[in-house]
Amino acid sequence: MADAxxxxxxxxxxxxxxxxxxxxxxxxxxxxCIATIEKGLSxxxxxxxxxxxxxxxxxxxxxxxxALDPPVILERLDALGYPxxxxxxxxxxxxxLQAEKRLLRCLGVAAFGAMNVMLLSVSLWAGADSDPxxxxxxxxxxxxxxxxxxxxxxxxxxxxxxxxxxxxARSTNMDVPISLGVTLALGLSVFQTLAHERLAxxxxxxxxxxxxxxxxxxxxxxxxxxxxxAINLSAIRADRAVKLFDGGxxxxxxxxxxxxxxxxxxxxxxxVAVDGTVExxxxxxDQSLVTGETTSVAVFPGxxxxxxxxxxxxxxxxxxxxxxxxxxxxxxxxxxxKAVEQRSSYVQLADRxxxxxxxxxxxxxxxxxxxWLLLGAGWQHALVIAITVLIITCPCAxxxxxxxxxxxxAGALFRRGLILNSGEALERLAEADTVVFDKxxxxxxxxxxxxxAADIEAADLALAGALALASRHPLAKxxxxxxxxxxxxxxQEFPGEGVSATHRGEPVRLGSVxxxxxxxxxxxxxxxxPDASLxxxxxxxxxxxxxxxxxxxxxxxxxxxxMARSYDIEILSGDREPAxxxxxxxxxxxxxxxxxxxxxxxxxxxxxxxxGRRALIVGDGLNDAPALAAAHVSISPISAAHIxxxxxxxxxxxxxxxPVADALRISAKARRLMLENLWLSVxxxxxxxxxxxxGYVTPLIAALAxxxxxxxxxxxxLRARDARRARR
Amino acid sequence: xxxxxxxxxxxxALGGLGLAAFLWALKHGQxxxxxxxAWRAISDDDLPExxxx
Numbered sequence: 001m002a003d004a005x006x007x008x009x010x011x012x013x014x015x016x017x018x019x020x021x022x023x024x025x026x027x028x029x030x031x032x033c034i035a036t037i038e039k040g041l042s043x044x045x046x047x048x049x050x051x052x053x054x055x056x057x058x059x060x061x062x063x064x065x066x067a068l069d070p071p072v073i074l075e076r077l078d079a080l081g082y083p084x085x086x087x088x089x090x091x092x093x094x095x096x097l098q099a100e101k102r103l104l105r106c107l108g109v110a111a112f113g114a115m116n117v118m119l120l121s122v123s124l125w126a127g128a129d130s131d132p133x134x135x136x137x138x139x140x141x142x143x144x145x146x147x148x149x150x151x152x153x154x155x156x157x158x159x160x161x162x163x164x165x166x167x168x169a170r171s172t173n174m175d176v177p178i179s180l181g182v183t184l185a186l187g188l189s190v191f192q193t194l195a196h197e198r199l200a201x202x203x204x205x206x207x208x209x210x211x212x213x214x215x216x217x218x219x220x221x222x223x224x225x226x227x228x229x230a231i232n233l234s235a236i237r238a239d240r241a242v243k244l245f246d247g248g249x250x251x252x253x254x255x256x257x258x259x260x261x262x263x264x265x266x267x268x269x270x271x272v273a274v275d276g277t278v279e280x281x282x283x284x285x286d287q288s289l290v291t292g293e294t295t296s297v298a299v300f301p302g303x304x305x306x307x308x309x310x311x312x313x314x315x316x317x318x319x320x321x322x323x324x325x326x327x328x329x330x331x332x333x334x335x336x337x338k339a340v341e342q343r344s345s346y347v348q349l350a351d352r353x354x355x356x357x358x359x360x361x362x363x364x365x366x367x368x369x370x371x372w373l374l375l376g377a378g379w380q381h382a383l384v385i386a387i388t389v390l391i392i393t394c395p396c397a398x399x400x401x402x403x404x405x406x407x408x409x410a411g412a413l414f415r416r417g418l419i420l421n422s423g424e425a426l427e428r429l430a431e432a433d434t435v436v437f438d439k440x441x442x443x444x445x446x447x448x449x450x451x452x453a454a455d456i457e458a459a460d461l462a463l464a465g466a467l468a469l470a471s472r473h474p475l476a477k478x479x480x481x482x483x484x485x486x487x488x489x490x491x492q493e494f495p496g497e498g499v500s501a502t503h504r505g506e507p508v509r510l511g512s513v514x515x516x517x518x519x520x521x522x523x524x525x526x527x528x529x530p531d532a533s534l535x536x537x538x539x540x541x542x543x544x545x546x547x548x549x550x551x552x553x554x555x556x557x558x559x560x561x562x563m564a565r566s567y568d569i570e571i572l573s574g575d576r577e578p579a580x581x582x583x584x585x586x587x588x589x590x591x592x593x594x595x596x597x598x599x600x601x602x603x604x605x606x607x608x609x610x611x612g613r614r615a616l617i618v619g620d621g622l623n624d625a626p627a628l629a630a631a632h633v634s635i636s637p638i639s640a641a642h643i644x645x646x647x648x649x650x651x652x653x654x655x656x657x658x659p660v661a662d663a664l665r666i667s668a669k670a671r672r673l674m675l676e677n678l679w680l681s682v683x684x685x686x687x688x689x690x691x692x693x694x695g696y697v698t699p700l701i702a703a704l705a706x707x708x709x710x711x712x713x714x715x716x717x718l719r720a721r722d723a724r725r726a727r728r
Numbered sequence: 729x730x731x732x733x734x735x736x737x738x739x740x741a742l743g744g745l746g747l748a749a750f751l752w753a754l755k756h757g758q759x760x761x762x763x764x765x766a767w768r769a770i771s772d773d774d775l776p777e778x779x780x781x
Contacts, residue, residue, distance in 0.1 A: 031767030054764030104754055112747040116740060143736060 006243075007070040009257045010086040018048065020062045021070060023084040024235040025077065028057055033082070040080045044068065056228050059084065086254075087235035096227070100220045106155040107213040113151030114206035117144045121203040125700050134196050141193040144202040149186060155209050156182050158216065172358045173351065174399050181394030182209060188387045199384075201391055204702045211710045212399050219403045222410055226419055230651070233638060241273040242266070244317065258320055266316045269472035272309045276318040277302060283314035286474070288440045288550070290622045290641070291574045296533065308622060308641045310474055313497075348424045349671075350402040353678055365389040368693045385695055392692045392702055393685055400710055401677035404717035409670035412721050416662045417653040418635075425649035428633035429663055430671035431614050435563055436605070436631070438619030439573035439583050443560075444550035445655060446620075446639040448475060450482035451529050451547040460544045463503060464537045467491055467510040471499045475535055476510070478548045498535070509538040518543035531579030552586060559657045560587045563664065568613070572601050574623050601627040618660055620644055635660055670720045677713045684709040 012020045028037065034052045037059060041050035046067025051060050061073055070086075077084040120140045156179065163175040182205050189200035242265040243253040250265055255273050258264065263279065266272050272285070284296040287309045296312055299305060305318055365386045372382035410420050420426065437443050453461065465483020468476035470491035476499075491501035498511010509515065513522045518536035525534060525545045532547035560569060571592035573580045580594035593604065605627055608615050617624070617631035620640035628634035628647040636648035645651060652659035688705050691697050697705075753759065 031771050034764060034767060035771060052764060053761040054767065055761045101754060104759070105751060108747060108750045108754070112743055116743045119739060120736075139732075147740070 006251050006253045006257060007074075007086055009254055010088050011070055013065070014062070017065045018062055019065045019070075020060060021073065021086055022088075023059045023061065023073075023077070023086050024232045025052070025057055025059050025082045025084045026236060027082055028052060028054060036080055037077065037082055041073065041076060044072070044076050047073075057232060085235040087231060096220075096224050100217070100224055103158065103213060103217040103220055106158060107210065107217050109151050110155035110206060110210040110213050113147055113155065114203070114210045116147045117203045117206050120144050121699065121703070137198065138193065138196055141189070141200045141202070144200065145190055145193060148202040148206050149190075152182060152186055152205060152209060155213060159209075159212070172354060174354045174357075177358055177361055177390070178208075178212060178394060178399060181205075181390050184387045185391045185394075188384065188391075192384075199699055201699050201702060204391060204699060204706060207703060208394055208706060211707070215400045215403050218407050222407045226410065226414060229414075230419055233653075260320050262320045264318050264320060266305075266311045266318055267472070268311055268313050268315055269474055269477075270311050272305050272311055272318070273307055274318060274320045275304075275306050276320045277304060279317045279319050281314055281316040283316055284312040286310040286312055288575075288621075293440075293575055295576070306622065312473060312475070348402075349427050349674055349678075353402075361390065361393045364393070364689060364693075371693075385693065388695075388697050388702075389689060389692045392688045392697055392705065394706070400713050400717075401681055402674050404714050405670050405673045405677060405720050408717050408720040409666055409673075412666055413650075413659075413663060416659050416666075417656075418659040418663050419651045419653070421649050421651070425633060426667045426670050427674075428614075428649065429616065429667035432567070432616035432633055432664065434568040434570065434608055434613045434615045435660075435664075436570045436572055436608075436615050436617045436619075436627075437560075437589075438617075438621060438624050439571055439580055440550060440575055441620040441639060442618050442637060443552060443556050443571070443583060443587065443657070445553055446550070446637070448478045448533070448548045449551045450478050451532055451549045451551065452525060453482050456544060456546070460537060460539075463508065463539075464510055464544070464546065467499055467501055467508065467537070470501070471510070473498075475533055475548045479510075479535065479546055503539075506540050508540075511535060513545065516543055518545055521545045529582075531575065531582055552583065553655055553657045555656045555658055557587055559661045560589065563661055564588070567616075567664070570604075572596055572604055572627070574621070598623045598626045602630050605630050616664070635663065666720070673716060673720050677716055680713055680716065681709065 007021070010021050012022075014020050025037065028034065034054060037052050038050045041047050041059075041061055044063075046063045048062040048064060050062075053059070059077075063073075074084055074086070120143055124137060124140055159175045159178045159182070162173065163179040166173040166176060185201040185205040185208075189202050189205070192198075192200050240252050240254055241258055242250050243258060244250055244263040244265055258274060264274055264276070268283065278299055278301050280301060282298070282300050285299050285305060286296050287293055287306070290306050290309055299316070305311075305316070368389050369382045369386035372385050373379060377385075406426055409426055413420060456464075461479075461483045462485065465480045465485030466487060466489045468480040468483070469485050469488035471493055489501045489503070491499040493499050494511070494515075497515040498509055500507060500509040500511075502508070513519060513534050513536045516536035516538035518538060521543050522534050522536065522545045525547050526532070529547040529549055532549035535546050535548065537544045537546070563569060569589050569591070571580060571584050571587075571589055573592070573594050574596055575594060577594040580592050584590070584592040593600075596604070601624065605615055605617065609632070614632040617627055617634045618636070619628055619634070620637050622641045622643055624636075625641070625643045625647050628636065628644055634648045635650045635652060636644050638645075638651050638653045640648070640651070650663060652663070684705070688697070691701070758765075
């Protein structure tokens, strides 16, 4: 019964009588997968068609309304070997896609304009200009204007809009000088053409637009790809809850469709997907994702449970609550609001450069104008010079300097399993000098494993494994995995206690230490593994105790040791002192604090900030969320609580900790390249501006200088790809 | 220079044709799945049975 699913939330209606659903499909890599999925789905009765998008790993299925039940599609895909996960495409998604398409359209138009104007300009440079009467030149200039003006009017809109927004907010950004430069270049050129003059800058204006739009487009596409990937992940991980309907029917429902006041069933071994109050049932709850504490907590009717915790032993009926009113969540939300406010004052490198650059350029142009007037040149000539200065300083290279590096570095990080939530995160990562780790779920693996397998006889382990397979308890799963057990024993489960069975005519039990009467055997194991949960195997004449704990990530020791060479490392955990000391000892970290509440973590971060340190915090729990938001920069594992993920600047995938070290290395390099690029732009201007002021800049020189500097900056940015190849 | 009378419009028209083709392709979603398009090109599912290699 509980396997019936309610998917109505995900079904769209693109046309009358047609229903459609978008699915994320895991494991499509090649043409064969496309053919298998599309053909396999089309053979299903009622399906109108299926289309795979290999780049985004998604399938869109359309069927005749009412001809089939949506879950059938999921089953069909499952049978084909491609587990699929529905997701609701939201409006933000299509807005971003529209923005990307628009930039591509503008880029196409700008490229068309630039190429055709260049066609005319090159022939002028090549000698068409030498015609003694200026008829040919004027004709070419008019033709250039005919192409350039409408193209620029269309393609420059993104810059004009952004500049207008900045000016309305009484600030400036790079788009202000860009818009001004393009407008003046075109205006001056029309003016020169009317006056039968030689110099027109139609080609410079169009080329400038083309280069800048190319940079903008790449930037936008990188952002959308990263976000698409994050949406896919969240669809795959999407929590479901078993909703209990009034008639007593139980249906698996996506969490987005659950309303406050609903009643949900949480089975033993399930992750709790909602915040709410227990109505019925008793169990133990593993709250490590919420508090960092590794010992489980007993719950009973009336107790609060939080999303992200794991129900260990008994089935619970939970009443979903609208506003989370638990003291812990309240505290977390209040701290979050404050922390977010404090950080929004960060100013990006490019904006800081723009603040210096824009007034400097405009003052220089003004000085050139006044200077030439005072020297006795006519106001027309002086104006031409001033506008030339503005054109030549138009921040083509500067506009590319930072975004190009961001795109390349974000791509390099993405290949190493790290997703950036924002571009400025890269800059803040580069500034970090202290790394603060949470313990549970961050340094340790989110899933528990058997810690003392080496101390246990193979026969005992095999027996325990077979017994454990019969249980739904998450700790039992770890024992079954360690034993490699395949065949469950016929066993009886006692909720909250364990399982019992008959082995070779003798009764055996696997379960809590108390129930198995194994306190004596448990004491030394508990002393050796203070952070472990213990379960015991009771045989007639003796007992064996298993320590199940969240082991360190496989490369944690190596990565932390490598980072310790250039960063200060600290561990701040909500777990008990002995548990934290054990992990800190294994990693060789001397500075750690245990038993911390969310506010304590923030206090520690404040102390670090007051000492002038810039902290990177790596954490996953609900209790880390305020600290993640308050820190200079933050990273979460992909297994983190949703609220922590939303606050983190970046997320890392997989079991290994290496992406965190990669992030620090690549971001440091990216920042160096950004600064290099900014200096390259400054050097370019130091050479080009005097030439412009003294009137030596011709359209040919302007075209060469602009494209030359842009290409140089872009090539330099490519170095952020990081020479060390991504390890698979 | 009379040659310009038809060469320049011809050049512009060709460029415009290219631009129109690009905008058409963009509007019809030709750039939405570049990876998939690469594989679909070599798929021979649309051929009759006896021509498949």
